[in-house]
Amino acid sequence: MMRRLTASPLLWPTLALIALLGLNVVLTPAFLTVRIEDGHLYGSLIDILRNGAPTMLVALGMTLVIASRGIDLSVGAVVAISGALACAHIASAADPGSVATIVTAMSIALGVAVVLGLWNGMLVSIFGIQPIIATLVLMTAGRGIALLITEGQIVTVTSEPFKVLGAGYALGLPVAILTSLTVFAVVGLITRRSALGMLLESVGVNPAASRLAGVRYRTIVFAVYVFSALCAGIAGLMIASNISAADANNAGLWIEMDAILAVVIGGTSLLGGRFSLTGTILGALIIQTLTTTVYTAGITPETTLVFKAVVVIAVCLLQAPRFRRLLRRRRRAALQPAVPEPEVAEPAQRADKVAAS
Amino acid sequence: MAPTSTAEPQAPVVEMCDISISFPGVKALDGVSFRLLPGEVHALMGENGAGKSTLIKALTGVYDIDTGTITVAGVPSRFTGPRQAQDAGISTVYQEVNLCTNLTVAENILLGREPRRLGRIDHRALNRRAHELLSQLELDIDPRSTLGAHPIAIQQLVAIARATAVSARVLILDEPTSSLDAEEVAELFRVIRQLRDGGTAVLFVSHFLDQVYEISDRMTVLRNGRRVGEYLTADLDRHALIAAMLGRELDVLEEIADAEPGAHRDDTVPPIVRAVDVCRRPRVDPITLDIFPGEVVGLAGLLGSGRTEFARLLFGADKATSGQIAVDGKPARLRSPRAAIAHKFAFTSENRKGEGIVGELSVRDNLVLALQARRGFARPLSAKAKSELVHRYMEALDVRPRDPDVLIKNLSGGNQQKVLLARWLITRPTLLILDEPTRGIDVGAKAQIQKLVTDLATDGMAVLFISAELDEVARISDRVAVMRDGHNIAQIDGGCAVSELTRLIASGSH
Numbered sequence: 001m002m003r004r005l006t007a008s009p010l011l012w013p014t015l016a017l018i019a020l021l022g023l024n025v026v027l028t029p030a031f032l033t034v035r036i037e038d039g040h041l042y043g044s045l046i047d048i049l050r051n052g053a054p055t056m057l058v059a060l061g062m063t064l065v066i067a068s069r070g071i072d073l074s075v076g077a078v079v080a081i082s083g084a085l086a087c088a089h090i091a092s093a094a095d096p097g098s099v100a101t102i103v104t105a106m107s108i109a110l111g112v113a114v115v116l117g118l119w120n121g122m123l124v125s126i127f128g129i130q131p132i133i134a135t136l137v138l139m140t141a142g143r144g145i146a147l148l149i150t151e152g153q154i155v156t157v158t159s160e161p162f163k164v165l166g167a168g169y170a171l172g173l174p175v176a177i178l179t180s181l182t183v184f185a186v187v188g189l190i191t192r193r194s195a196l197g198m199l200l201e202s203v204g205v206n207p208a209a210s211r212l213a214g215v216r217y218r219t220i221v222f223a224v225y226v227f228s229a230l231c232a233g234i235a236g237l238m239i240a241s242n243i244s245a246a247d248a249n250n251a252g253l254w255i256e257m258d259a260i261l262a263v264v265i266g267g268t269s270l271l272g273g274r275f276s277l278t279g280t281i282l283g284a285l286i287i288q289t290l291t292t293t294v295y296t297a298g299i300t301p302e303t304t305l306v307f308k309a310v311v312v313i314a315v316c317l318l319q320a321p322r323f324r325r326l327l328r329r330r331r332r333a334a335l336q337p338a339v340p341e342p343e344v345a346e347p348a349q350r351a352d353k354v355a356a357s
Numbered sequence: 358m359a360p361t362s363t364a365e366p367q368a369p370v371v372e373m374c375d376i377s378i379s380f381p382g383v384k385a386l387d388g389v390s391f392r393l394l395p396g397e398v399h400a401l402m403g404e405n406g407a408g409k410s411t412l413i414k415a416l417t418g419v420y421d422i423d424t425g426t427i428t429v430a431g432v433p434s435r436f437t438g439p440r441q442a443q444d445a446g447i448s449t450v451y452q453e454v455n456l457c458t459n460l461t462v463a464e465n466i467l468l469g470r471e472p473r474r475l476g477r478i479d480h481r482a483l484n485r486r487a488h489e490l491l492s493q494l495e496l497d498i499d500p501r502s503t504l505g506a507h508p509i510a511i512q513q514l515v516a517i518a519r520a521t522a523v524s525a526r527v528l529i530l531d532e533p534t535s536s537l538d539a540e541e542v543a544e545l546f547r548v549i550r551q552l553r554d555g556g557t558a559v560l561f562v563s564h565f566l567d568q569v570y571e572i573s574d575r576m577t578v579l580r581n582g583r584r585v586g587e588y589l590t591a592d593l594d595r596h597a598l599i600a601a602m603l604g605r606e607l608d609v610l611e612e613i614a615d616a617e618p619g620a621h622r623d624d625t626v627p628p629i630v631r632a633v634d635v636c637r638r639p640r641v642d643p644i645t646l647d648i649f650p651g652e653v654v655g656l657a658g659l660l661g662s663g664r665t666e667f668a669r670l671l672f673g674a675d676k677a678t679s680g681q682i683a684v685d686g687k688p689a690r691l692r693s694p695r696a697a698i699a700h701k702f703a704f705t706s707e708n709r710k711g712e713g714i715v716g717e718l719s720v721r722d723n724l725v726l727a728l729q730a731r732r733g734f735a736r737p738l739s740a741k742a743k744s745e746l747v748h749r750y751m752e753a754l755d756v757r758p759r760d761p762d763v764l765i766k767n768l769s770g771g772n773q774q775k776v777l778l779a780r781w782l783i784t785r786p787t788l789l790i791l792d793e794p795t796r797g798i799d800v801g802a803k804a805q806i807q808k809l810v811t812d813l814a815t816d817g818m819a820v821l822f823i824s825a826e827l828d829e830v831a832r833i834s835d836r837v838a839v840m841r842d843g844h845n846i847a848q849i850d851g852g853c854a855v856s857e858l859t860r861l862i863a864s865g866s867h
Contacts, residue, residue, distance in 0.1 A: 195729045195737040198722050205717040212674060212712055213780065214698040214730040273717045329421075 009267035012318045013282040016265075016311070020289045027297050040169045044292060052288030053176035054079070054235035056281060058255050059262035060180075060187055061231030063280045064224040066263050069204045069272030070124060070131035072225060075232035075259060077142020078116050079252025082109040082236030084149040087246035090157045102161045106237055113233025116142070117226035125221035135225075139256070146248035156245040166241030176238050183231065188277050197275075200224070204272030258287050265315050286315070368431065370395045370526055370558045371447075376415055376425035380767065385411040387582045388425075393527060398549060398559040400569045400590070403579035403602055404771070404799035409562050412579070413529055417442040417449050430526065440469075446526030450516045450533050458505030458512070463487030465504050466519045490518050494548050508661055509708075513537060517545065521552065528552060529560045532797050534568055538659050538825070546572050564799055566595060578602055599800060619835040619850065621651035621815050627686030629788045629819040630671060630702075635680030640666045643680060644845045646838055648788065653810060653820040655834030657827060657858050663843040664823050665707055668790050671821070672704040673697040698731055700788075703781035707793035707823070709770065713777045716766035720756070720776055721747050723765045727780050750779035755805060771802030778806065782813075789813065790821045795829065807833050827855045827862075 024031040024044070034043035058075045065072045089105040090096045116138060123134035168175040191197035202210045203220050211217045235255070240246045264270060265286055266279025290311055294304045317323045371393040378386040386408045393399050401409050414420045416427060418436025427434050429445050436442040439449065456465045463484045464471070472482040487500035496514055504512055513533065520528055530549075534542045549572060553559055563569055569576070570590060578585040578601045585601045593601075629650055634643035641663045648654050656664040669675045671682070673691035682689055684700045691697045694704070706712035715723055724747050725738055732738070738746070747761045754775040756768075765773055774794055781789060791810065795803040811833055814820050824830050830837055831854065839847040839861045847861050 193737070194734050195732070196734040198718070198726075199730060199734050201718060202715045202722065202726055206711075206715045208712045209706075209715050210726070210730075212672075212694050212704060212706060213727040214695045215726070216695070216730070216733075 009276065009319065010279055010282065012315060013265055013267065013279060013286060016315045016318075017282055017286050017289065020286060020293060020311070024289070024293055024296060027293070031296070036172070039172055041172050044296070046174065048285065048288050048292050049177040050174040051291070052284050053174070053180040054238045054252075055255060055258045055262060055287060056180045056284040057183060057231045057235045057238070058228075058252075059259040059266075059280045059284045060184055060277065061224075061228030062256075062259040063263050063266070063268055063275050063277060064187070064191075064200065065131070065228045066260075066268055066270060067200050067204045067272060067275035068221050068224045069207065070221065070224070071260065071270070072120065072135045072228045073132065073256050074116070074120060074135040074138035074142055075228060075235075076252040076255045077139050077146065078113050078229050078232035079236035079239060079255055080143055080146035080246075080248050081116070081149065082113050082233040083240030083246040083251045084146040084155065084248050085109040085112055086162070086237055087155040087157050087240050088149050090159050090162060091155050096157055096159045097161065099161050102159060105162070109237055110230060110233045113229045113236070114226055117229025118222070120229065121222035121225035124225060125218040143248065146246075146251075150246055150248045152248075154245055154247045158244065162241050163244060164241070166238045166243070176242070179234065179238070183234070184277060184281060187227075191277070196220075201273050201275065204275075258284075261312055262287055265312065265319075267319060286311075367394050367396075369393055369428075370430055371416065372428040373412070373416060374426045374428075376412070376427070377423045378411055378415055378420055379423055384582055386415065386422075389579065389582070389584045391577055391584070392587075393558045393560055394575075395526075395558050396553055396556045397574045398553050398561055398572050400573035400576040401560060401562045401579065402569065402576050402598065403585075404801050407579040407602070407799070408582040409579060410531065410769075411582075413449065413531055413560070413562070417447055417529065443523060446523070447529065448520040448523050448525040448527070449529040449531065450513075450520045451531050456504055456512060456516055456519070458503070460504060461501050462491075462498055462504050462507075462515050463500035465515055466490060466500070466522050468519070470522065487518075490522050494518055494521070495544065514541065514545070517548070521548070525552075525557055527558045527560065529562075531562045532564070533561075534563055534565060542568065564797060564803070566598070566800075570595070602800065619652060621817070622835055623650045623817065626650065627683075629685065631683040631686075632671065633681045633683075635667070635670055635677050635682060637666060637670055637675060637678050640843055641670065642843045646845065646848070648819045648821060650787065650819050651814055651817045652835040653814045653822050653833055655830035655837040656821060656823040656840060657830045657837050658840030658862060659825075662840040662862075664840045665792055666843075667840070667845075668704065668792050668821060668823055671697070671788075672702055672790055674704065674706075695730075698727065698784070701784070701786045702788045702790065703727070703784060703786035704790040705774070705777050705781065705792060705794055707796065709773060709777065709797075714765045714773050717764060719762050720751070720765050720768065721761035723776055724750060724761070724779050725783070728783050731784060746783055750783060751776075754779050754809070769798075771798035774798055774806065775802065778809070786818065788819045788821065790823075792823045793825065794822075795824065795826070803829075827858045831855045831858060 021031070028044070031044050034041050034045060036042070058079070062072055062075065086105040086109040089108055090101055093101045093105075095101055120135050120138060123129045123137070124131050164175055165179065166176055170178055191200065199210070199215050200220055202213075202215055203217055207217060232252070236252060239251050262283030263280050265283035266276055266281070268275040268279060290308050294307060299307055369392040371391075373389070373391040376386050376389045376391070377384070389408065389412060391412060401412065403409050411420065415422050418438050418441055421437075422435075429447070434445060436445070457468070460468070466487045467483055471478045472486060473479060474482070484500045491498055491500060494514070494517070496518065498507070498511060498515065504515060507515070517530070517533060533545060537545060549559055549561070561569070561573055573590045575587065576590055576593065576598070577587045578598070580602060626649075628647040630648050632644060632646045634645055635641075636643040644667055646654070656668065658664045666675070670677045671691070673693045673696050676692060682691055689700055691700070697704070710716070715726065721743065725743055729738060744761070751759055751761065756772050756775045756779070765776060768776065778794070795806055798806075807829065810820055810822060814835070822830065822834060837849045837858065838845050839849070839858060841862060849857070
């Protein structure tokens with residue numbers, strides 16, 4: 001049992017998360033307190049969940065892309081475009097407060113996100129362009145497109161229904177986190193209850209063998225990029241909704257890096273194949289907790305990124321098989337300092353006897 | 358005649374005592390001792406999974422040993438990686454070519470030992486040195502060409518050139534000949550003898566018994582992770598060797614030879630597949646071939662003769678440039694493997710690692726992959742149906758270990774091949790295309806697979822069987838199509854003699 005626990009790839013991310021939370025409790029004893037006001041939950045933990053929701057969502061999409069042996073650098077740009085489209089539509093609408101306007105705005109944003117995903121999928125699966133290059137195109141161009149949509153301005157909107165996704169509450173919890181967890185549950189169900197997860201892993205591990213076994217290689221690769229863009233689109237709506245504005249320059253900036261980190265911390269290899277959605281969720285939570293820790297600990301903004309990097313390196317090292325092997329060797333070497341005496345003569349004789357017989 | 362190495366008791370260059378290695382659930386080596394004398398060719402023999410590769414990896418520092426000692430040239434050693442072993446004079450050429458296909462031949466040969474000038478790689482000296490090494494082996498390969506542009510056989514020879522580039526005290530050759538043609542094997546053996554006479558200890562692993570008897574002075578036989586014994590090659594005849602390796606006598610092979618060729622062919626129906634002038638220039642010229650239910654059609658020919666290339670066309674793995682294919686008498690367009698699978702075709706590639714197994718997944722997932730892919734992701738096999746299928750086929754094909762949750766990459770070559778066969782058999786194909794299904798696997802598994810193929814044909818399946826080993830092709834085929842330089846030069850019905858095949862392949866005419 002113990003052995004199974006230590007062998008689990010989720011062990012280290014879980015411990016890291018607990019350690020970080022513990023650190024926060026030491027820094028601010030009231031950290032774990034969750035208050036109820038107007039039937040809503042408030043507190044640092046809830047903040048972490050709500051602020052981490054967009055990264056979590058983007059990281060879920062990224063997990064599937066990485067499992068297929070790809071990577072999607074364009075998610076940040078898609079976040080910006082999605083938010084810009086929605087806000088631009090609402091701002092120009094006759095009735096920005098109506099639910100119909102919001103539904104149209106969101107549909108436009110998500111529709112365009114899907115189209116952008118199709119673009120990535122086409123470049124990767126049909127034209128065979130390396131994913132990092134293929135998605136780099138949209139990463140660079142996308143933010144420009146978002147700026148064109150907002151005409152270089154920060155578009156602010158006043159619309160109560162639009163605020164629900166990013167700032168609203170349902171069942172006492174932020175809608176944002178409920179949305180991310182719902183997507184997580186749906187993806188988990190689809191990948192593990194259908195054969196999609198297995199086929200996706202197979203494509204990621206060995207594309208050539210999968211193709212010869214009749215796996216729809218192109219369709220699967222196509223699908224993961226579309227899904228990733230869709231997740232980024234929803235995340236973009238969340239971010240815009242939270243601040244009731246579209247900031248084409250800063251919305252979703254570096255979110256691709258956080259998402260990739262979350263995936264890696266969660267134990268999914270960048271080489272593709274085996275993936276863990278739960279690991280990704282843990283990874284996203286670690287990253288968001290880190291950000292919060294930085295604020296609560298009063299770490300100066302200059303050192304924030306260094307602090308983040310140290311934690312990330314520690315988690316990644318603890319997960320790396322080679323590093324763990326080194327640790328084990330160290331331990332073993334410390335336990336048994338003497339190498340047993342080599343017996344040279346006797347077995348050689350035995351070998352001779354056999355040779356002669 | 359005793360080899361020179363035993364004339365006087367020389368100190369072994371490598372001495373391994375009581376080596377044990379365990380992997381999760383498997384004791385890969387159990388107290389194995391092994392020694393290697395300078396100036397001898399020592400064959401390491403055993404079935405798949407007997408522990409040959411593990412022993413080699415223990416010696417070269419790839420695996421950490423649990424217990425035991427390794428002494429190299431009198432010095433107790435424990436390498437923590439292949440690099441250290443190399444520095445101690447132990448070079449290895451592995452079964453699967455482990456080189457960088459995107460680099461040039463010269464860069465591969467001298468990788469990590471590039472001549473430098475002012476801190477930068479001196480490409481002229483690099484190419485010159487590589488050229489010298491290649492010409493010592495009498496290999497006519499342009500050192501500046503990209504390795505990936507060469508067929509596997511050439512890549513293998515480059516790997517051997519790379520191993521000889523270091524002044525090796527010990528040269529380990531793990532299945533070096535499995536992709537080589539007879540001529541290339543002869544060349545390799547010349548080089549091996551040259552190295553041996555210069556005092557190098559050569560550790561040779563091969564499943565080709567002829568080659569082992571031709572080249573080796575001494576053998577060590579392993580079985581199930583234990584050492585059976587060490588023998589002088591001259592003292593141990595084939596029968597005794599096989600008995601030592603298997604621990605039982607082998608009579609399946611004779612059984613196959615007794616069957617009457619063509620007895621089960623059903624030519625009252627249209628052929629399962631009829632290929633008319635199918636070609637893919639420049640490697641495959643127009644080929645016309647019928648395959649009927651219940652027959653095994655052998656494709657014989659040298660490497661690069663078009664035998665693999667033609668099989669890939671039939672399966673839609675590559676697109677034909679012209680020609681027609683009819684399945685069950687109806688025209689069919691086989692534009693992708695999926696299309697071929699829809700016509701109940703199945704195909705195992707000669708490249709087991711690159712195009713067969715999905716290494717990081719379990720035996721279970723690998724086994725159901727093709728069936729699941731055909732059903733589509735939305736109709737998953739239930740866990741129960743899956744384990745029933747997996748259990749039944751692992752049992753039927755005798756896959757070891759009998760644990761469906763092991764990652765397939767941890768299985769021996771022969772067992773991986775059985776899983777790949779099972780992957781297709783559960784899709785119930787009507788045409789089974791097998792490209793080198795027995796390459797690099799041991800006598801026992803080989804016989805099992807050959808027996809399985811003939812049994813499947815008896816039950817009405819059509820099989821296209823490709824092998825570089827002519828006696829294998831001759832033994833199990835009802836009909837043999839002989840390939841040469843991309844042409845189909847002959848189709849021989851009924852049982853045919855190996856000598857006849859050899860003559861056809863060599864001369865190219867009747």
